[in-house]
Amino acid sequence: MEFKEVIGLRRSIRWFKPWQPVEREKIQVMLEAANRSSRSMNADYCKAVVVNRDDLDQETRDALRNPTTTVDLDLAPTYIFWFTDMDYEVGTQDRLKELVQHKVLPPSHGWSEAYVDEVVWGQVIEPMSKVFAIKQWMGSIESGICICNALNAAVDEGLGACLHAMGNPAVVKEVLKVPDSWFPAWLMLVGYPLEDREAGGQRPRRPLDTNFFEGTCETPFVPDPEVTERLRREGMIQEAGPFPWRADEVRMLSRMFGLPE
Numbered sequence: 001m002e003f004k005e006v007i008g009l010r011r012s013i014r015w016f017k018p019w020q021p022v023e024r025e026k027i028q029v030m031l032e033a034a035n036r037s038s039r040s041m042n043a044d045y046c047k048a049v050v051v052n053r054d055d056l057d058q059e060t061r062d063a064l065r066n067p068t069t070t071v072d073l074d075l076a077p078t079y080i081f082w083f084t085d086m087d088y089e090v091g092t093q094d095r096l097k098e099l100v101q102h103k104v105l106p107p108s109h110g111w112s113e114a115y116v117d118e119v120v121w122g123q124v125i126e127p128m129s130k131v132f133a134i135k136q137w138m139g140s141i142e143s144g145i146c147i148c149n150a151l152n153a154a155v156d157e158g159l160g161a162c163l164h165a166m167g168n169p170a171v172v173k174e175v176l177k178v179p180d181s182w183f184p185a186w187l188m189l190v191g192y193p194l195e196d197r198e199a200g201g202q203r204p205r206r207p208l209d210t211n212f213f214e215g216t217c218e219t220p221f222v223p224d225p226e227v228t229e230r231l232r233r234e235g236m237i238q239e240a241g242p243f244p245w246r247a248d249e250v251r252m253l254s255r256m257f258g259l260p261e
């Protein structure tokens with residue numbers, strides 16, 4: 001699938017074929033996409049644990065339920081638990097030096113191994129890494145970038161996915177044997193969509209100039225209609241939901257599982 005179409009077609013999927021497992025190969029593609037995502041200092045902040053729904057006992061699955069994550073847990077065959085390792089700076093000094101050796105961080109831009117030790121590490125990163133709020137801020141963004149790549153890879157592989165609040169982190173920690181330094185990020189539910197992959201149409205979003213600006217925050221970034229039109233042709237901007245038959249789709253799906261309509 002073309003890149004723009006992947007972006008355009010991604011939806012938070014909440015109806016999965018509960019009977020169809022996800023091939024391990026496709027999960028590997030998602031994890032590889034996450035592993036290829038950009039990351040500061042080439043550090044490994046983001047961690048994930050892949051679990052088959054049916055390998056979790058009922059008690060654990062029930063513990064994951066929360067106000068925003070309910071029947072989704074019964075429908076999705078694969079759960080990916082995403083975390084941020086708050087001890088990510090371990091070994092990071094060496095990773096920066098590796099980037100210097102590979103000429104990714106070149107001398108022309110001031111980089112050398114001594115510069116990493118004395119300036120970048122000594123004066124910037126080490127002091128920052130002592131402040132929990134800064135670590136949390138950095139790590140959350142890094143994990144978000146990884147998770148985003150994995151979401152888009154899922155779409156490209158013909159899968160559906162949705163992020164969810166990770167209910168009951170204490171149970172998750174115990175069952176998955178999560179190290180103390182891993183901070184819960186999100187639970188990603190993955191499977192083959194049972195709802196149409198367009199899931200009733202593209203979600204309502206505010207126009208570009210509501211959120212993005214040019215020059216200063218007082219000048220909205222006004223989109224060029226020709227570019228907007230090109231993005232429609234290339235699939236990034238798709239027909240907005242709800243499709244006329246969306247209510248029927250949801251009603252029929254609910255009926256299929258005996259859920260409230």
Ligand SMILES: Cc1cc2nc3c(=O)[nH]c(=O)nc-3n(C[C@H](O)[C@H](O)[C@H](O)COP(=O)(O)O)c2cc1C
Pocket residue numbers: 010011012013068069162163164165186203
């Ligand atoms: C970080 C994050 C957390 C989310 N948590 C939940 C959740 O707990 N339950 C849920 O049903 N959807 C959750 N969602 C899905 C959003 O509600 C979804 O993005 C929204 O429906 C917009 O639709 P779209 O993702 O299809 O564009 C989450 C999405 C993100 C990005």
